[in-house]
Amino acid sequence: MPKGKATTVFFCQNCGNESPKWVGQCPACKEWNTMVEESVQNQKIKSPGPAMRASMGKEAPVLLSGVEIRGEDKILTGIGELDRVLGGGIVQGSLTLVGGDPGIGKSTLLLQLCHHLTESGHEVLYVSGEESKAQIRMRADRIGTFGQKMYLLCETNLDDIAEAIKERKPEIVVIDSIQTMYNEAASSAPGSVSQVRESTNVLMQLAKGLGISIFIVGHVTKEGTVAGPRVLEHMVDTVLYFEGDRHASYRVLRGVKNRFGSTNEIGVFEMREQGLMEVENPSEYMLDGRPEGASGSVVSCSMEGTRPLLIEIQGLVCRSNFGIPRRQATGTDFNRVNLLMAVLEKRCGIHLGDCDAYINITGGIRIAEPAIDLGMVLAILSSFRNSPLSPKLMAFGEVGLSGEVRSVSQARQRVAEAARLGFETCIVPKSCEADCRKECGKNTKMEIIGVANVQEAMDRVM
Numbered sequence: 001m002p003k004g005k006a007t008t009v010f011f012c013q014n015c016g017n018e019s020p021k022w023v024g025q026c027p028a029c030k031e032w033n034t035m036v037e038e039s040v041q042n043q044k045i046k047s048p049g050p051a052m053r054a055s056m057g058k059e060a061p062v063l064l065s066g067v068e069i070r071g072e073d074k075i076l077t078g079i080g081e082l083d084r085v086l087g088g089g090i091v092q093g094s095l096t097l098v099g100g101d102p103g104i105g106k107s108t109l110l111l112q113l114c115h116h117l118t119e120s121g122h123e124v125l126y127v128s129g130e131e132s133k134a135q136i137r138m139r140a141d142r143i144g145t146f147g148q149k150m151y152l153l154c155e156t157n158l159d160d161i162a163e164a165i166k167e168r169k170p171e172i173v174v175i176d177s178i179q180t181m182y183n184e185a186a187s188s189a190p191g192s193v194s195q196v197r198e199s200t201n202v203l204m205q206l207a208k209g210l211g212i213s214i215f216i217v218g219h220v221t222k223e224g225t226v227a228g229p230r231v232l233e234h235m236v237d238t239v240l241y242f243e244g245d246r247h248a249s250y251r252v253l254r255g256v257k258n259r260f261g262s263t264n265e266i267g268v269f270e271m272r273e274q275g276l277m278e279v280e281n282p283s284e285y286m287l288d289g290r291p292e293g294a295s296g297s298v299v300s301c302s303m304e305g306t307r308p309l310l311i312e313i314q315g316l317v318c319r320s321n322f323g324i325p326r327r328q329a330t331g332t333d334f335n336r337v338n339l340l341m342a343v344l345e346k347r348c349g350i351h352l353g354d355c356d357a358y359i360n361i362t363g364g365i366r367i368a369e370p371a372i373d374l375g376m377v378l379a380i381l382s383s384f385r386n387s388p389l390s391p392k393l394m395a396f397g398e399v400g401l402s403g404e405v406r407s408v409s410q411a412r413q414r415v416a417e418a419a420r421l422g423f424e425t426c427i428v429p430k431s432c433e434a435d436c437r438k439e440c441g442k443n444t445k446m447e448i449i450g451v452a453n454v455q456e457a458m459d460r461v462m
Contacts, residue, residue, distance in 0.1 A: 011193040078116025087261015100242030118147030129180030177217035245364040265305035283310035296383030300375025301414040308417035315379030331361025347403030371408040373399035395427035407431040412439035
């Protein structure tokens with residue numbers, strides 16, 4: 001069939017909306033400066049051929065009550081932290097997107113996943129559009145010995161990849177990366193909006209039709225989101241983001257979307273020469289190297305899914321040498337820090353208007369939970385008064401605009417984690433005090449102090 005005349009259209013990188021001309025704001029999702037130009041052919045998009053439809057089988061409506069759910073449908077990866085984020089393992093026929101900064105360890109993690117799966121007897125196909133087979137073998141030798149069912153395919157043509165998947169029918173497929181794949185049904189260049197969308201659609205049909213679990217590696221933009229249309233994240237079942245400072249040894253795997261489990265779980269890894277190693281006790285890891293006897297240092301607790309995570313909050317407050325005080329926050333919301341400082345000034349009479357203030361969540365992790373508000377307040381007060389707090393003190397609670405300390409969820413788990421690591425005093429919201437005392441039980445070393453507002457917390461520890 002002769003190709004049609006090439007035309008130029010504009011696609012929204014956020015939602016995939018198509019426009020015949022460039023506009024500053026997308027008419028569909030209302031985002032600004034997201035339209036990109038692409039050259040396309042005026043031809044119909046190819047649908048799956050008869051061979052593919054025959055291999056997938058014809059679906060017929062069934063009763064919901066007649067659908068069986070088997071526990072063995074989830075495949076354990078052999079990596080406990082990854083299983084936690086995935087919701088207990090890999091679901092058969094699922095489509096998972098793994099995103100992260102360049103060099104953060106996405107390919108290493110997925111190669112380790114293949115290593116554990118092949119050792120368990122599962123058949124895996126690793127498709128790479130960025131590396132040669134020799135390069136993958138070099139990385140694989142550093143990780144360990146692979147089983148006999150590990151297959152490599154270095155290809156970017158999605159039609160050839162689909163044929164190989166249908167012929168081999170492995171249990172797990174890894175695509176590294178989706179931006180390098182080329183689908184002949186879309187005439188634009190690899191990595192463009194339409195190519196990423198159409199390629200993911202083909203992989204989704206293969207995953208659902210053949211019951212194959214597929215992992216897709218996605219590059220990220222400078223804003224930290226997966227490159228390509230936002231519809232890509234809606235098409236897949238699970239979206240995992242690999243976070244962390246490239247210059248630090250730890251990595252955090254966070255579930256942003258998960259149709260089969262919680263979206264609040266995280267997995268913590270440490271980058272070593274042999275690859276990524278699990279950090280089974282992240283609280284100890286995050287508090288490692290904490291200074292004792294220094295003002296402005298407070299330990300707080302954040303819940304990441306079902307896991308309590310103790311973190312060190314550092315505050316530094318000093319007189320400003322300029323007319324406008326400087327405020328900076330690392331690892332938490334900058335506006336939240338300004339709000340808490342305003343509460344201290346209004347409700348407690350602490351004059352911070354002429355002071356520079358810096359807040360840092362150590363370890364490079366980013367925490368958005370309001371339960372660390374009380375910890376940040378105490379860190380600011382400790383630095384302002386140059387008065388060190390007890391190294392065995394832990395505090396958590398949400399601070400309101402009236403200066404009240406509000407209750408937080410799963411307070412008992414937070415106190416239990418602090419007691420396990422040897423902390424002796426916990427500053428908690430007044431409404432959570434009774435519940436936390438029940439958790440301590442006969443543990444007389446743990447003192448629970450319930451506070452109703454910031455002024456009361458300041459009087460008890462300062």
